[in-house]
Amino acid sequence: MGGTAVSAGSQTGGDLALALRDVEKDYGAVRVLEGASANFEPLRPHVIMGPSGAGKTTLLRLLAGLERPDAGEVMRGADVRLGMTFQEDRLCENLTATANIRLPHGYLPDELLERFLAEERAAMEACGLPVDARPVRELSGGQRRRVAILRCVLADANTLLFDEPLKGMDEKTVDAVMAFVGPLVAERTVLWATHDERELAFFENPVLWRVEDGHVSTC
Numbered sequence: 001m002g003g004t005a006v007s008a009g010s011q012t013g014g015d016l017a018l019a020l021r022d023v024e025k026d027y028g029a030v031r032v033l034e035g036a037s038a039n040f041e042p043l044r045p046h047v048i049m050g051p052s053g054a055g056k057t058t059l060l061r062l063l064a065g066l067e068r069p070d071a072g073e074v075m076r077g078a079d080v081r082l083g084m085t086f087q088e089d090r091l092c093e094n095l096t097a098t099a100n101i102r103l104p105h106g107y108l109p110d111e112l113l114e115r116f117l118a119e120e121r122a123a124m125e126a127c128g129l130p131v132d133a134r135p136v137r138e139l140s141g142g143q144r145r146r147v148a149i150l151r152c153v154l155a156d157a158n159t160l161l162f163d164e165p166l167k168g169m170d171e172k173t174v175d176a177v178m179a180f181v182g183p184l185v186a187e188r189t190v191l192w193a194t195h196d197e198r199e200l201a202f203f204e205n206p207v208l209w210r211v212e213d214g215h216v217s218t219c
């Protein structure tokens with residue numbers, strides 16, 4: 001592992017993507033993680049499974065810096081740029097799908113904006129999303145999930161955290177989304193929490209992790 005661990009949520013140099021060392025995380029009286037250690041190798045897909053309530057979301061939130069560990073260290077490589085999808089869509093309800101997907105980019109000068117809009121339109125069509133002027137509050141649940149996924153994969157991020165991204169989508173839509181998303185995430189570090197073992201097949205050479213009884217381990 002490259003880099004030097006400094007403190008919880010610290011950034012380190014070298015080839016480290018994301019890692020935990022001896023992490024403990026409690027919510028009140030509920031101990032979620034206890035002495036959890038893991039090194040998520042960069043530029044690989046990591047599929048994270050485990051029973052409901054075992055701590056998969058908590059693990060992703062710790063790695064993203066959205067939660068702090070009660071003990072131990074969470075480490076991120078200095079060059080890590082994070083993107084994330086949450087179990088909830090977390091969209092701006094009054095904006096269109098395209099405006100939501102473009103959000104992480106902020107201001108883009110004309111030439112870049114034009115290129116991005118073309119890329120975005122192609123992505124939406126590939127995933128079966130209508131390109132129109134409706135605010136996302138008028139979209140279906142499955143359409144909203146796809147907007148959240150595209151916002152994540154089209155962001156300028158090299159490390160992507162997905163929390164049950166395909167939940168609630170029908171099989172045909174999942175196939176279309178993954179046919180588009182698979183190649184896009186192949187060159188990045190991916191952490192993918194799911195309850196569905198079939199999703200392993202979407203990745204080449206994935207590392208399978210299990211979160212259970214406070215620990216994070218490879219299977």
Ligand SMILES: Nc1ncnc2c1ncn2[C@@H]1O[C@H](COP(=O)(O)OP(=O)(O)OP(=O)(O)O)[C@@H](O)[C@H]1O
Nearest residue numbers: 027028030032050051052053054055056057058059
């Ligand atoms: N903000 C919070 N406040 C209190 N307890 C929480 C909070 N977030 C999570 N928990 C508790 O922490 C435990 C782990 O929750 P978490 O959402 O990480 O599990 P999970 O493995 O992602 O579950 P699922 O597969 O059902 O999404 C659960 O017991 C949950 O009730």
